[in-house]
Amino acid sequence: MLAYIIRRMFQAVAICLVISAMSFFMLFLNTDPALMLLPPEAEVADIAAFKKQMGLDRPVLIQYKDFLGRVVFHGDFGQSFVYKVPAVQLIMERFPATLRLALAAIVFINLVAIPVGVISAVKRGSFVDNIFTFFALMGQAMPLYWLGIMLIIIFGVWLRWLPISGSDSFAHLILPAITLGSWILPVNMRLVRSGMLDVLNKDYIRTARAKGLPEWLVLGKHAFKNAILPLVTVIGMQLGLLLGGAVVTETVFAWPGMGQLVLDSIHMGDYPVVQAVVVVFAVCVVVGNLVADILAALIDPRIRLN
Amino acid sequence: MASKMTDDPMLQVEGLKMHFPIIKGVVRRQVGSVFAVDGVNFHINKGETLGLVGESGCGKTTVGRCLIGLYRSTAGSIIFEGREVINQSRKKMVTLRRRMQMIFQDPYSSLNPRMRVRDIIGEVLKVHGLVEPKNKTQRIAELLDQVGLKSDFAARYPHEFSGGQRQRIGIARALAMEPRILVADEPVSALDVSVQAQVINLLERLKQDLNLSMLMISHDLSVVEHVADRIAVMYLGKIVETGSDRDLYNNPHHPYTHALLEAIPQPRAGGRARRQSRKLLGGDVPSPIDPPRGCYFHPRCPRVEDQCKRDNPPMVEVSPGHVVSCFFPGKK
């Protein structure tokens, strides 16, 4: 168990490194941030001076080494080219709101997906199952930002039930969380459904019934814990996707997270900020995966004891 | 029958070992090995059937797969038709082993579901250039006929056949390579009882007609004894006893062979009494990852003495061709 977790942690760190390297080198593919940041009429000398000032004139590998050293030992991603303040500071001011949104979405997703998936599986082929399946298909076809806009129009503008922007109260969280969650919800619902169907065909379910257990125990104890396993392992992965989705959702709902900042930074090639975002996301993803792995090990003795 | 056999080894296996590494831990290093096959010697003569019998996990399937070249054995030598087939270049190995073919256990997974029968067999002929393209159809019909299938089955897909028929197709595919030795790995254990006899008889007939040698791998001693001229009993990666079918049945010298013979339920009247009178072999087979010291069988052996716990028992020839790996062979 311990070796398993340690191994997973090593992998996690490696993944962070790979992602940071990817984000770092991708920016060098063909952009020249100096050209992007300076006004078009800037002289060649101005550009050179700017590069020197920002450390952009050195070889790429050296820059990466420096970058890594600064990040790992000082948590320093450098100054934002645009805002002229440390990138980390920019991110950290906004990150908690984004994380809050993503976590709210996870809770919403699984609160809905698990019961719906279980009901669908147990009542397979029934009217309810078909309705749920159809909604899941619709959900998967819906671009989340469009859903956000539609929800704003319907619940914010027409019905005036819920606030459409900001983050002052719990009510503010409802529409963004639903919007963000609706993207992953169908995936998880189908995962629970198929997991449950799979498990219901297993021999040990027959054994449980042959023992004379009431159906709620068969489903609730013997089937559920096994059926939920595949879900647990993907939830960790989904944290990353949700953080990405949150960026988009935030721009629709004017949620004060990192959404707009991230988009603007990418747009303008403000790459200290982009790199900081990428690494913060990677760390979240990796922590999420680790938690999922540990959860899976707790549920499944075959992982825990081998 | 025995006259057809000559004492001319078709296949000679010496000290064959297959150890699968176990990789574990934080840095994924090898922490041990599964000693699946741990020093096995046997030979098969021309026209002879050797039965390899043992319980699950004893390494009998691994032996078969090493022969065929599906696994790269850890150590040992395999001499087939007078030539070493281990440690050869891939190309050479392919030609050397061409005449050693395998029949698989599960007729439901041993045929590619997306290929017609004629392509399954035809592919073999094509890849190895065994017939002129224009004679291919005829050769396929011939092969199907040999295994008792109609030639118009060639256009069908595997799922249109029953288990027994599929096994016949698998045999035809192996025969397409014009083998000298068939390695049959549990060829009937996935089949229904009433169909097993059909396949066993077919294998026997083919062996006669084509003068093949055969290695019959099975957990079922009754089947092995029926088809084999000689039998080798495996336990935990080693052969514990080899001998003629008659010697082994009438005069088993290894306590494991003895227990195996006793444990097999007989389809005869008076079974209850027989069950109640037999001596049981207790315990489970130890793990091949961490085999016991000394004789691998000693934790379950009714004849165990101190020496068995310390040393590896030698191979003792108790009568001509009857070899036992035991310190106290034959003692009941």
Add this chain to the structure above:
Amino acid sequence: MMNQKTTEQTLLSIKNLSTYFHTPEGVIRAVEGVNFDILKGACLGVLGESGCGKSVTALSIMQLIPSPPGEISSGSIQFAGKDLLRFSSRQMRSIRGKEISMIFQEPMTSLNPVYTVGNQIGETYRIHEGLDARQAKEKSIEMLSLVGIPSPQKRVDEYPHQLSGGMRQRVMIAMAIGCQPKLLIADEPTTALDVTIQAQILDLMAGLQEEMGMSIMMITHDLGVIAEISDKVVVMYAGQVVEQSSIDELFKHPLHPYSRGLLNSIPKLGDKFVRGKQPLREISGQVPDLINLPSGCLFASRCPKVEKKCLENVPQLIEIAPGHDVRCWLAG
């Protein structure tokens, strides 16, 4: 007609049971008009190949037939004087695991991988006898030692994947006999096990049967296993009972051509040294399609002695000799 005494001794009596499965391809007549009795304290063997309806019969008794598409379409199952088919699902649950228990073929997959052995055995006590967790665990340890598992105090907290196949089957048995059931249904309990382990399990079952006075319904395709454990035997073919007799009678005087064919088609240990080697006698053809059953005798297409009336009329199960029933026009 049965006299009063036999009725008293009868534990389970199946009359005219038919179980069908409604599939898109048509209705599968898995079990068709099956009759048999199980006496108190006796072991009835149910013999047949895959698809013959032996498992479906067992699941029908337990009412674990998945429905839809399965459906017990007619018949009655009298257990201790009451018709199980008239029971509500709540009543049935109080029977399952307490009065009638069942163990299955695959001990690997029949235990829930995420709960400890003790949890799964103790569950039976908590449900049927209202014990609390601590008492249930104590009982579980007791049962584990009863079925011959060494150091049960330690094993009780282990998970199924930590046990060997034989151990798991012992756990299944411990789970099944915990509430001292009157009937234990064993569906191919030793098929997935090695012969030496199979012998242990058969002995264990026979021992427990004697000790607890329960009845056993032993379902298997293995003639040897059935010979060793059962008193009476029912031979099933394509959903019907084709022969029913005492165990020794079946081996000495098999009357149905299918039973006879089955007996002749399997290799028997040592036979070739007594009678000289002969090819096995095959049963030609295959089991009929249960969706499109032929008219007349279901075995007619494979029967060596088939006559005109066999193809036209369905034979009934009739008593040819005392205690020996056969479904064949040509018997007797």
Add this chain to the structure above:
Amino acid sequence: MIKPALSQSFSISSHPSSTIRTLKRLWHLRLGILGSLLILCLVTTALFTPWLAPNDPYTQDITQRLLPPFWMEGSSSDHFLGTDHLGRDLLSRIMYGTRISLVIGLSAVVLQLILGVGLGVLAGYYRGRVDSAISFIVNAMMSFPFILLALTLVSVLGASLQNIIIALGLTGWPVYTRVTRIETIKLNEQEFILAAHSLAYSSWRIITRHVLPNMLPTLLVLSTVEVARSIIRESLLSFLGLGIQPPTPSWGVMLAEGRDYMLMHWWLAAFPGLAIFMAALGINLLGDALRDYTDPHLRKY
């Protein structure tokens, strides 16, 4: 597909009764047909837009700006779904958008297939270090937000149709790799692959003739769903301003433009989004029907 023995089709599972099953079949069939119809509409529109579209998608008319759709007061008979803030015909723009979406969806999937299936087969067939390396990259990429990667790629490469396809292709392949790898490993355990090895077939032959054909159904289903996903992703990139650039009529661009007017003129955002939704739904419905059809486990019921 294969029914090994009758006893195996009797596995414990709650099969629906015959009536419900027939209904369910019809239901699935109907959904599949609905999906096919939607896709047919989509493809027809894409192919024949110049002849079908009522107006030119680029013609601006300030006097006709922000007209509502036909059933609302103040609509014009020339503009069925109304006009946008520059007076361009909404319906025509949506119809032209179909072409872009389909081209991008299909091309991105082809790119993903080539990359993903190739790597997946390599990983599953050779295992060992190759597998570890490929799986590691797949895990890293799959747990990292696609949007960030794609956005960065596009911003670096420059926003053009071709670069969007490349960005979607480069970020979308890991799903295929994961599925292909698992399928390959499963197939490798099948005895017919062992048989192929024992018959000394070359690895190339084993992969192309024995492994790949047996996962075609899975890949078909996956690719179908991925076309829908790519269409949605393209629209997202365009919506965020890093995809197709205005004035080209991409659904995402139109949505982004419509968003500014959503409080008063909701249809500007609603209709392009509806177009994306219908396209994706059609493809997903078809994919679902295909899955039910090809999955022998499901087909049994």
